[in-house]
Amino acid sequence: MGFDFQVIVDSLPFLWKGFQYTVQLTATAAVGGLFFGTLLAMARLSSFKPLAMLAAGYVNLMRSIPLVLVLFWFFFLMPLVLQGITGAERPPPIGAERTAIITFILFEAAYFCEIMRAGIQSIARGQVHAAYALGLNYWQAMGNVILPQAFRNMVPVLLTQTIILFQDTSLVYVISATDFLGAASKIAQRDSRLVEMYLFVAVVYFVLCYLLSWLVKGLQRRIAVIR
Amino acid sequence: MAMIEIRDVSKWYGAFQVLKDCTTKVEKGEVVVVCGPSGSGKSTLIKTVNGLEAFQKGEILVNGIPVHDPRTNLSKLRAGVGMVFQHFELFPHLTVRQNLALAQVKVLKRAKDEADARGVRYLERVGLAAHADKFPGQLSGGQQQRVAIARALSMDPICMLFDEPTSALDPEMINEVLDVMVELAKEGMTMMVVTHEMGFARKVAHRVIFMDHGQIVEDAAKDDFFGTPRSDRAQQFLAKILHH
Ligand SMILES: Nc1ncnc2c1ncn2[C@@H]1O[C@H](COP(=O)(O)OP(=O)(O)OP(=O)(O)O)[C@@H](O)[C@H]1O
Numbered sequence: 001m002g003f004d005f006q007v008i009v010d011s012l013p014f015l016w017k018g019f020q021y022t023v024q025l026t027a028t029a030a031v032g033g034l035f036f037g038t039l040l041a042m043a044r045l046s047s048f049k050p051l052a053m054l055a056a057g058y059v060n061l062m063r064s065i066p067l068v069l070v071l072f073w074f075f076f077l078m079p080l081v082l083q084g085i086t087g088a089e090r091p092p093p094i095g096a097e098r099t100a101i102i103t104f105i106l107f108e109a110a111y112f113c114e115i116m117r118a119g120i121q122s123i124a125r126g127q128v129h130a131a132y133a134l135g136l137n138y139w140q141a142m143g144n145v146i147l148p149q150a151f152r153n154m155v156p157v158l159l160t161q162t163i164i165l166f167q168d169t170s171l172v173y174v175i176s177a178t179d180f181l182g183a184a185s186k187i188a189q190r191d192s193r194l195v196e197m198y199l200f201v202a203v204v205y206f207v208l209c210y211l212l213s214w215l216v217k218g219l220q221r222r223i224a225v226i227r
Numbered sequence: 228m229a230m231i232e233i234r235d236v237s238k239w240y241g242a243f244q245v246l247k248d249c250t251t252k253v254e255k256g257e258v259v260v261v262c263g264p265s266g267s268g269k270s271t272l273i274k275t276v277n278g279l280e281a282f283q284k285g286e287i288l289v290n291g292i293p294v295h296d297p298r299t300n301l302s303k304l305r306a307g308v309g310m311v312f313q314h315f316e317l318f319p320h321l322t323v324r325q326n327l328a329l330a331q332v333k334v335l336k337r338a339k340d341e342a343d344a345r346g347v348r349y350l351e352r353v354g355l356a357a358h359a360d361k362f363p364g365q366l367s368g369g370q371q372q373r374v375a376i377a378r379a380l381s382m383d384p385i386c387m388l389f390d391e392p393t394s395a396l397d398p399e400m401i402n403e404v405l406d407v408m409v410e411l412a413k414e415g416m417t418m419m420v421v422t423h424e425m426g427f428a429r430k431v432a433h434r435v436i437f438m439d440h441g442q443i444v445e446d447a448a449k450d451d452f453f454g455t456p457r458s459d460r461a462q463q464f465l466a467k468i469l470h471h
Pocket residue numbers: 240243245263264265266267268269270271272
């Protein structure tokens with residue numbers, strides 16, 4: 001049984017669906033993670049100590065446990081918790097796709113938090129003073145002066161993190177969500193075409209991630225010139 | 228009522244006392260120059276006036292409003308007090324036009340067009356209307372500082388604070404900024420100016436304050452100050468900066 005290229009061609013529509021899901025999950029988790037991560041970063045830098053400590057505790061927790069474990073928590077344990085709270089007869093299932101989105105947003109928020117925190121700290125104190133001196137309040141100064149600059153300084157790092165996230169989303173196969181890898185896996189098992197499928201998936205991941213990294217590097221160079 | 232009233236203000240960084248019982252005032256329309264050696268607390272003092280730096284003891288009133296009172300709406304107070312910094316602090320990600328309009332729109336709730344028109348008017352005043360659509364990074368230091376002054380003025384401030392506005396500038400750009408400040412002073416703007424430009428002080432200041440080690444050592448009318456400053460330290464300081 002040699003390498004059969006036709007197997008890949010035939011399964012493209014199904015793989016394409018999985019790929020779309022992967023991209024969708026990556027995009028949602030990146031946007032959600034960036035949003036909550038930025039809020040977390042602001043909390044970590046808050047002068048209100050309990051808030052700063054709470055945020056730091058969350059980030060350290062998320063960064064100290066394997067992602068798979070968080071996926072399992074939500075998939076298997078959260079329904080039990082919800083059952084306990086609502087008093088339902090059976091544990092209400094959260095579903096693989098919802099679990100995946102919640103988990104990745106929560107998990108990525110911790111990583112994006114650290115990136116945005118570094119970004120905020122990279123803005124000179126004088127900029128904060130200038131914003132306040134003009135009468136802007138905390139949220140206005142953050143939204144119009146500090147975060148836009150912090151975000152711009154961090155774009156290459158944020159994109160690099162997103163590329164890692166793009167690869168990490170393949171972990172959802174453990175809760176049987178059909179992402180790109182999951183789709184390939186299903187065909188591989190069904191048709192016993194492990195070589196074709198796993199090679200093809202690897203090539204696609206490699207080409208995409210390599211290309212994106214290369215773009216980020218170019219971007220980094222351009223930003224360095226502007227500054 | 229004085230425009231700025233500073234009473235017995237003390238501030239500590241841990242055990243280190245930066246400000247020691249500072250008391251002075253700036254009357255409406257008055258120009259007060261603050262000078263003193265590096266590290267004497269000039270920046271700290273001027274930043275307490277609009278609450279950018281907190282202080283542990285004493286009180287400061289701006290136009291009668293207590294800065295130290297936690298119930299005071301500090302944002303509102305600051306919107307009416309213009310401030311110009313040593314390093315300009317224009318927002319680098321916004322154009323000159325956007326720098327001028329931002330706080331007018333967000334804080335004073337002016338319509339965009341109105342804010343823009345006002346901004347451009349002040350840009351004309353400082354001779355930079357042609358640069359409205361550039362980014363700060365495309366301007367020289369002197370031009371950036373003039374934009375910063377225009378940005379402060381576009382908020383219609385009741386008084387202006389300057390923290391060493393020319394000390395980060397190349398010598399050939401100092402005068403273009405000082406000229407704008409002299410003009411402002413002559414129009415009757417209330418100004419508190421940390422600077423070592425004694426030419427500026429001679430020309431427009433009403434009073435000169437000399438600080439050392441967190442203390443106001445000398446607080447005198449301009450002519451008295453340049454005539455016979457009473458403290459040795461002020462005399463030594465003057466001799467040093469007037470020599471170069
Ligand atoms: N955040 C801080 N923590 C501890 N000490 C500080 C802090 N900020 C300033 N200081 C100290 O307070 C003193 C006064 O500082 P300040 O910046 O007000 O001086 P200055 O008179 O403006 O000096 P310069 O002419 O160098 O601008 C200095 O000794 C400085 O080291």
